[in-house]
Amino acid sequence: MNVFTVQEEINKAISTLENGGLIIYPTDTVWGIGCDATNEEAVAKVYALKERSDSKALICLVANDAMLERHITEVPDVAYDLIDLSTKPTTIIYDKPKGVAPNLIANDNTLAIRVASDKFCQYLINKFKKPIVSTSANISGEPTPKQFSEINEAVIKGVDYVVNLHQEKIASTPSVIIKLSNDGQVKVIRE
Template identity: 65%
Template sequence: MNTEIKNALEVLKNGGLILYPTDTVWGIGCDATNPEAVKKVYKLKQREDSKALICLVADDRMLKKYVKKISEAAHSIIDISEKPITIIYDEAQQLAPNLIADDGTIAIRIPDDEFCYQLSRKLNGAIVSTSANVSGQPTPKSFKEIVPAILKGVDYVVNLHHEKICDKPSSIIKLSNSGIVKVIRE
């Protein structure tokens, strides 16, 4: 795993794209603070950049770097959730501007996955994590379902968990600073 982290980290630091296994599905990733890298993700996915992407961070400490105010409810939801959960926070900061939604929000998950944790920790920053498919196409449930255009469009494919089957993306909850909670995806 250390070699894979080292290789992926080098690509991320140089503004490249990686294809990697997350705690949910295979993802396309880049350094979430690099606007040029984020632009490459949108281009590869053939997706409008008005549709925000999810980021992964290693832990609470890192989450605080990218979100101005984290409510107690967010901590509770993260603590009690038994499955991967992505929370959309108000007032995103210190991320690539083209990653932040028009309303100033950002979707972030703290993954329960050793590779993602180590990669984010060693990058000392957030990593974009969007499903490894062209926009509008089905999300691949395994590595072998990823289309050639995506495989060829990234700079590095992480050589881990190629046999892993993932049938579910994370749940997504929007948690506004005013206390309103809205389930976006169960």
């Protein structure tokens, strides 16, 4: 796969995201449905496509610590240790998010964010300059697809662009999810 092709795919994905569209893309865990995490209408489209209640919050990806800090009021110090020391992708639920679509924020004013470890995701998000929603590419309640070929045709037809990279890749498992409260509490939600 040459760099030009990767660049083309990133440009097409960004164009779709900027226009409020949905993409299917390879993440550092499983194939994801993504959209601009700051666009309320785009986030609503993800919930509709997944046939999922918007009371079940979605994860979003950021490219680096600086982007994380722009969207969380106060990042607990322990979060940096968890991110740096994790041996597999780790999503952290933070208190008091800011600058994202209101329908992305959970009822308890928290947001699940992962600093992407995958080079493609980092590059895509850096170039887009905003967080991107990342939720498994399936209808709510169906099994998470382990590879691109297992994604439900209705999901593929329901997005505006499918990234044409790494479609042969066998997915790893979903990320670990840890809830960090500003009062110092740490709770493992998914291992």
